[in-house]
Amino acid sequence: MPKKKKEESxxxxxxxxxxxxxxxxxxxxxxxxxxxxxxxxxEKQQYSRERMEAVSHYxxxxxxxxxxxxLSPKMIKKMASAKIVTPELYDKEGYPxxxxxxxxRLGVIDPGLRCKTCGSKLKECIGHFGYxxxxxxxxxxxxxxxxxxxxKSSCRECGRLMIAxxxxxxxxxxxxxxxxxxxxxxxxxxxxxxIESKGGKCPHCKAxxxxxxxxxxxxxxxGDKRVSPIEIRARFEKIPDEDIEVFGLNPKTARPEWMILTxxxxxxxxxxPSITLESGERSEDDLTHKLGDIVRINQRLFENINAGAPxxxxxxxxxxxxxHVTTFFDNGxxxxxxxxxxxxxxxxxxxxxxxxxxxxxxxxxxGKRTNFCARTVISPDPMLGLDEVGVPKIIALKxxxxxxxxxxxxxxxxxxxxxxxxxxxxxxxxxxxxGKKKKITDETKEASLEELQPGYIVERHLMDGDVAIFNRQxxxxxxxxxxxxxxxxxxxxxxxxxxxCNPYNADFDGDEMNLHIPQTEEARxxxxxxxxxxxxxxxxxYGLSVIGCIQDAxxxxxxxxxxxxxxxxxxxQLLACVNVTDFSRLPSKKLVNGREIFSVLLxxxxxxxxxxxxxxxxxxxxxxLMEGIIDTKSIGGEGEGLLLRSLHKKFGPARxxxxxxxxxxxxIEYLVQHGFSTGIADEDLPQEAREQxxxxxxxxxxxxxxxxxxxxxxxxxxxxxxxxxxxxxLKILERLNKARNACGQIIKAFxxxxxxxxVMIMSGARGSMTSLIQxxxxxxxxxxxxxxxxxxxxxxxxxxxxxxDLSPEAHGFIIHSFKHGINPKEFFFHSITGRDALMDTxxxxxxxxxxxxxxxxxxxxxxxxxxGTVRDANGRIIQFAYGEDGIDVARxxxxxxxxxxxxxxx
Amino acid sequence: xxxxxxxxxxxxxxxxKLTEKERKELFEKYAIDMPNLPRIYKSDPAILALDVKEGDxxxxxxKSPTAGETVFYRRVVG
Numbered sequence: 001m002p003k004k005k006k007e008e009s010x011x012x013x014x015x016x017x018x019x020x021x022x023x024x025x026x027x028x029x030x031x032x033x034x035x036x037x038x039x040x041x042x043e044k045q046q047y048s049r050e051r052m053e054a055v056s057h058y059x060x061x062x063x064x065x066x067x068x069x070x071l072s073p074k075m076i077k078k079m080a081s082a083k084i085v086t087p088e089l090y091d092k093e094g095y096p097x098x099x100x101x102x103x104x105r106l107g108v109i110d111p112g113l114r115c116k117t118c119g120s121k122l123k124e125c126i127g128h129f130g131y132x133x134x135x136x137x138x139x140x141x142x143x144x145x146x147x148x149x150x151x152k153s154s155c156r157e158c159g160r161l162m163i164a165x166x167x168x169x170x171x172x173x174x175x176x177x178x179x180x181x182x183x184x185x186x187x188x189x190x191x192x193x194x195i196e197s198k199g200g201k202c203p204h205c206k207a208x209x210x211x212x213x214x215x216x217x218x219x220x221x222x223g224d225k226r227v228s229p230i231e232i233r234a235r236f237e238k239i240p241d242e243d244i245e246v247f248g249l250n251p252k253t254a255r256p257e258w259m260i261l262t263x264x265x266x267x268x269x270x271x272x273p274s275i276t277l278e279s280g281e282r283s284e285d286d287l288t289h290k291l292g293d294i295v296r297i298n299q300r301l302f303e304n305i306n307a308g309a310p311x312x313x314x315x316x317x318x319x320x321x322x323x324h325v326t327t328f329f330d331n332g333x334x335x336x337x338x339x340x341x342x343x344x345x346x347x348x349x350x351x352x353x354x355x356x357x358x359x360x361x362x363x364x365x366x367g368k369r370t371n372f373c374a375r376t377v378i379s380p381d382p383m384l385g386l387d388e389v390g391v392p393k394i395i396a397l398k399x400x401x402x403x404x405x406x407x408x409x410x411x412x413x414x415x416x417x418x419x420x421x422x423x424x425x426x427x428x429x430x431x432x433x434x435g436k437k438k439k440i441t442d443e444t445k446e447a448s449l450e451e452l453q454p455g456y457i458v459e460r461h462l463m464d465g466d467v468a469i470f471n472r473q474x475x476x477x478x479x480x481x482x483x484x485x486x487x488x489x490x491x492x493x494x495x496x497x498x499x500x501c502n503p504y505n506a507d508f509d510g511d512e513m514n515l516h517i518p519q520t521e522e523a524r525x526x527x528x529x530x531x532x533x534x535x536x537x538x539x540x541x542y543g544l545s546v547i548g549c550i551q552d553a554x555x556x557x558x559x560x561x562x563x564x565x566x567x568x569x570x571x572x573q574l575l576a577c578v579n580v581t582d583f584s585r586l587p588s589k590k591l592v593n594g595r596e597i598f599s600v601l602l603x604x605x606x607x608x609x610x611x612x613x614x615x616x617x618x619x620x621x622x623x624x625l626m627e628g629i630i631d632t633k634s635i636g637g638e639g640e641g642l643l644l645r646s647l648h649k650k651f652g653p654a655r656x657x658x659x660x661x662x663x664x665x666x667x668i669e670y671l672v673q674h675g676f677s678t679g680i681a682d683e684d685l686p687q688e689a690r691e692q693x694x695x696x697x698x699x700x701x702x703x704x705x706x707x708x709x710x711x712x713x714x715x716x717x718x719x720x721x722x723x724x725x726x727x728x729x730l731k732i733l734e735r736l737n738k739a740r741n742a743c744g745q746i747i748k749a750f751x752x753x754x755x756x757x758x759v760m761i762m763s764g765a766r767g768s769m770t771s772l773i774q775x776x777x778x779x780x781x782x783x784x785x786x787x788x789x790x791x792x793x794x795x796x797x798x799x800x801x802x803x804x805d806l807s808p809e810a811h812g813f814i815i816h817s818f819k820h821g822i823n824p825k826e827f828f829f830h831s832i833t834g835r836d837a838l839m840d841t842x843x844x845x846x847x848x849x850x851x852x853x854x855x856x857x858x859x860x861x862x863x864x865x866x867x868g869t870v871r872d873a874n875g876r877i878i879q880f881a882y883g884e885d886g887i888d889v890a891r892x893x894x895x896x897x898x899x900x901x902x903x904x905x906x
Numbered sequence: 907x908x909x910x911x912x913x914x915x916x917x918x919x920x921x922x923k924l925t926e927k928e929r930k931e932l933f934e935k936y937a938i939d940m941p942n943l944p945r946i947y948k949s950d951p952a953i954l955a956l957d958v959k960e961g962d963x964x965x966x967x968x969k970s971p972t973a974g975e976t977v978f979y980r981r982v983v984g
Contacts, residue, residue: 867936876942885973895972 069253070143076265080131081105081117084266087296089284101291106130107268127268132294134262135301136314137229138322139218141329143259146249147232148214149192150239150256153247156222157207159238161246162195164203172246179248187248216335218322229322233260264325266291286347287328290339294324374399374494374515378472379508381495382668386547386657387533389470389484389515390495391462393424396488399517400428400459401466407454414452416460420445424461424488431457462486462517467524469516469531470496472504476852479503479539479546483531499553499664500533502637503546534653538645540890545644547657548637549664551765555676555756556667557598558763561630563753564594564670571597574673578665585623595625601662603651610634610642613764618643632764635663640764645893682757683776683819689750693743693777697815700739701808704732708806728806729788736781736813743777744769779814779822782833788812789829798825912951919968921952924979929963932979946980958982 082105088097096102104116107127115125139147155162163171171194179187200209210223220227236257244251272285284292301317327339330351338346354360374395381390391399405413419426420440430438430448433455440448452458462468466486475481482503489495494513501507518524529535539546549557566574571592572583578601585600586592599620608620611633618628620643634643648656685693710716711728719727748769751758760766774780782789789812795803801810809815812829816822822830861873868886870879882888889895912918924932933939946953946964953964959982966978 869936871942875938877936877938877944880936880978881973881976883972884970884976887972 067250067253069250070255070258071265072255072258073263076129076131076263079129080265081128082130082266084130084132084291084295085299087292087299089288089292090282094282101266101288101295102269102274103130106266107270109269109273125270127270129268130266132264132266132298134264134321134325135298135305136318136321137233137260137262138318138325139229139232140259140261141217141326141333144214144216144218146188147256147259148212148220149188150236150247151212151220151222151227151232153191153195154235154239154243155202155205155207156209156235158202158205159235159243160202160204160240161191161243162198162202162204162209163191163246164198168246175246175248184248191247217333218326229260233257233262236260261325264294264328286341286349289341290324290328290347290349293339294321294328297321297324370516372399372517372519375512377493378506378511378513379491379493379495380498380501381489382498382553382665384487384495384497385485386497386499386661387484388487388497389468390487390489390491390493391468391515392492392494393488393490394492395494395515396462396486397421397424397426398428399462399515401462401517402431402457402459402519405452405454405456405458410452410454413458413460414449416458417449417452418445425463427458427460429459431459462488464488467518467527469518469527470494470504471514471516472506472511473514474849476856477503479536480505481531482533482536483527484533497661497664498550499547499637499660501550502548503536503539534657537648537653537656538890539639540888542639542894543645543889543892544639544894545641545648546637546639547660548641548644549632549635549660549667550637551760552671552676553664553667554632554636554763554765555760556670557630557635557663558765559674559676559753559759560594560667560670561598561625561628562594564597565591566594566597568592570673574666574669575600577669578662580662595627598630598663598666599624601659601666603647603655603659606647606650608643608646613762631762635660636764639894676756676759678756678760680819682755683772683817685747685776686750689746692746696742696746697739697778700735701815703735704808707731707735711806732806732808733781733783733788736808740773740778740780744773747773747777773817775818777817779816779818779826779830781808782812782814782829784833784836789832791832798828800825911955913955918952919966921956922965922967923956923958924963924965928965932963940981943979943981945983948982948984953982960984 082103083099084101084103085099086097088100089102090100091097096104098104104113105128107117107125108115108122111122114121115128117128118125153161175187175190175194178190201207202209212220212222212227214220220232236255236259239247239256241251244256249256267287272287272291274285274288275283277283297317297320301314301321304314304317323336324339326333326336327347328349331338331347331349332352332355339349340346352359357363374391376392376395384390403409403413413427416425416427417430417440420442421428422442427440430440430452432438432451438444438448464485464487468484468486469481470484471481473480480503482500484496487495494515496504496506496513504513506513518527533547537545537547568586568588568590571586574597575583575586580600583600585604587596602620602623602625604623606620606623608618610618612618612629613631613633614629616628618630618634619626630643632640635641637644644656644660647659651659707716707728711724714724716724716727716731718724719730722730747758753759757767757772761769761772784791789797792798796805797810797812809825812832814822814826814830816826862870862878864882865871868881869877870882871877887895887897913921936942940961943963948958948960956964958964962982964980964982966980967975968978970976
């Protein structure tokens with residue numbers, strides 16, 4: 001079972017590292033959990049006695065507070081199980097040196113050995129801390145800021161906080177308020193500000209103070225003399241507890257002198273495991289390297305001090321020790337050169353382990369990774385059901401579903417085991433009741449087959465009908481993860497019905513999607529009941545269908561219901577293609593029309609009345625489409641298709657999905673059999689239309705010229721609240737837009753049903769009238785921020801125009817069509833707006849994405865209670881009625897409930 | 907400059923103080939207690955004229971685009 005085993009151990013590794021991390025931080029913060037029976041007053045307020053009594057038996061022990069503090073030297077020694085004195089790691093036999101950094105008392109990292117401290121094996125022993133006695137104390141970089149503030153705030157002689165006795169109480173309440181509002185950090189800053197404003201004398205002992213500055217990262221200078229860590233420590237020791245409290249530290253858990261290190265805790269070896277290379281050589285962790293440096297310098301410092309070396313040498317070594325301890329905590333400090341490997345790559349020390357996207361928190365703790373999942377490129381397959389997902393066979397061979405053996409499925413499961421891992425409906429693993437997992441191979445196959453009996457679990461290959469959760473990022477929606485049924489298919493892509501692209505916001509230009517296989521009965525049930533595609537049909541955003549027909553399916557149904565008259569035989573053929581077997585609903589006459597064909601798919605007892613895109617009525621009576629043309633307003637997705645909504649309301653999700661699938665395929669099938677394509681010829685206009693458009697645009701230009709003329713003569717009628725110039729701009733814009741829209745009318749009048757570009761536009765399947773106009777008649781005015789283009793040179797847009805030229809062509813009106821071709825000036829204007837639009841989207845997308853994330857994070861645990869109120873996790877009321885009106889949008893029609901219609905219907 | 911009364915502005919919804927009885931009914935209706943309510947500052951310009959103190963509850967009836975009129979309750983804090 002090599003592969004599986006490897007995976008498992010990997011997972012455990014991650015877990016182990018996570019545990020170690022908590023301890024690794026401990027040199028800085030002491031996490032103490034106080035379990036108290038008496039709950040604080042706030043909690044008493046929130047839970048009434050009855051409520052507490054009702055639930056209290058669930059709570060075995062309640063964590064009432066978590067305290068962060070600084071480790072005292074005493075504490076460090078107390079929790080250490082070894083004193084580290086030598087930088088050597090291993091002796092000649094390769095055995096860890098006693099008092100070295102890999103001391104056996106610090107935990108086990110080799111399999112088979114037992115921990116000298118706790119006696120447990122690898123993976124059981126979480127490791128133990130050691131410590132080094134530092135020859136000279138050093139500053140802890142992470143507290144450099146607090147040390148600086150406290151040095152400035154306390155008296156150098158008496159150690160008191162330099163606030164006069166009479167102002168003590170007032171200052172305290174002032175500081176308390178700041179802390180409540182802005183946190184302890186601000187409190188300390190406020191203390192400093194308070195004292196600095198008073199100037200140079202201690203109000204208690206009247207000692208004169210001199211200015212203290214910091215030379216980053218860890219050197220403090222008073223006047224022009226350096227304050228050594230030893231001195232700082234001595235000063236801090238003098239500060240009374242009460243003063244520390246006022247400053248904003250808890251003297252019980254964080255005495256300031258502890259921020260100067262005299263002993264350094266050594267993290268357990270499990271935090272910094274060494275790797276044995278293939279060559280048998282050992283490669284140590286970055287932290288071990290760094291600790292080695294610290295111990296080495298520390299030793300030298302000790303020796304020099306004992307030998308009575310000159311002060312300069314000692315000071316140099318001291319600085320070096322400070323540097324090593326600093327980089328041990330944080331190797332990314334701007335003022336210090338980062339400590340590097342021999343290869344020149346910077347060491348990853350404690351801060352780097354925790355910080356940033358690749359750090360422990362965001363990568364290991366907040367990161368979510370799972371087994372039993374797959375990811376590949378997606379591609380469309382309209383023959384798949386809407387709730388199906390096509391899974392490549394090679395993926396189906398790797399993903400498994402556990403099935404427990406019992407008397408009745410024994411033979412069925414044995415077949416999989418005997419097929420083995422390589423042959424398709426096979427199995428990869430057999431799990432014995434004691435939890436031992438065995439990989440099935442050609443050799444072990446027979447044995448596994450023999451021992452299989454009720455209670456065993458077979459991990460068989462993924463098969464048709466299995467439950468899977470399908471997902472596309474970004475998962476902003478609950479519809480971004482839906483439950484599909486598996487269909488194992490040849491090929492290498494995951495396949496989905498194009499109709500479900502909408503909720504995933506997927507297309508096939510290279511998108512990849514993820515597939516997850518639920519492994520327990522509970523997970524499967526949950527996925528099926530809560531996440532199945534059917535249940536996600538109606539969007540909770542606008543109460544209409546998100547899933548619907550798209551593109552070809554809409555064009556197809558549009559053409560079918562508009563002009564789909566055909567012999568009955570052809571209609572039967574068409575319907576048979578979409579899985580209709582009962583043709584009794586198709587009228588028995590020689591020629592049937594498209595509406596009659598479409599009606600076959602509808603349930604008998606279905607009534608519906610609505611309007612099509614063009615505004616014509618669409619009427620369905622008793623499941624027969626009486627009049628109207630089916631287009632996106634009826635069958636479209638994304639809040640367009642009202643027919644789908646009505647079907648859903650009347651016949652439920654499962655039936656609707658079935659009908660939708662048939663409608664979808666009917667549309668496509670009609671196009672397949674009758675042909676549908678578009679080309680540049682679709683943008684051709686007849687001579688007559690061309691002339692009309694030319695005339696129209698000419699007229700518009702003339703009108704604008706006239707406006708400009710009357711502006712120049714100051715005869716223009718001014719809009720209220722506008723200057724004459726503004727009025728002119730508005731009028732010109734309006735006139736030119738009118739001209740372009742009029743082009744649309746002309747085009748509409750001339751296009752026929754054989755113009756497939758127009759068909760797509762009319763049915764709402766794709767494209768817009770505007771783009772057709774732009775292609776075949778006139779691109780129109782290029783606007784930036786709702787105005788004509790005015791950028792460029794002084795009083796003109798391009799140097800080829802005269803100054804003050806107000807004509808359409810000088811301000812970005814493109815009179816030609818794309819097909820005809822646009823001239824250089826027009827092309828330039830078009831590029832201006834094109835670039836502007838591009839920049840706009842490029843800047844807006846990430847911004848709105850981040851905004852959405854923040855909203856989602858802020859609101860993720862709000863919920864609607866049974867009384868209709870919206871509350872957060874603490875039971876605090878956010879809204880007294882959900883959405884202020886208490887309407888569940890998913891059960892409404894675009895957020896409204898038509899009471900009148902409900903009355904009429906009953 | 908004459909002092910501007912914000913409560914007269916059309917965008918400021920109607921604020922009123924809850925009586926002891928209404929208070930009780932409110933707590934009963936939603937099965938809640940003081941801390942569950944949203945807050946409003948005592949110094950909020952809209953309730954300055956109401957003469958409320960900390961611990962009082964203010965009822966706000968505002969126009970809503972979705973529901974016509976909605977009621978909100980807020981507890982007064984310092």
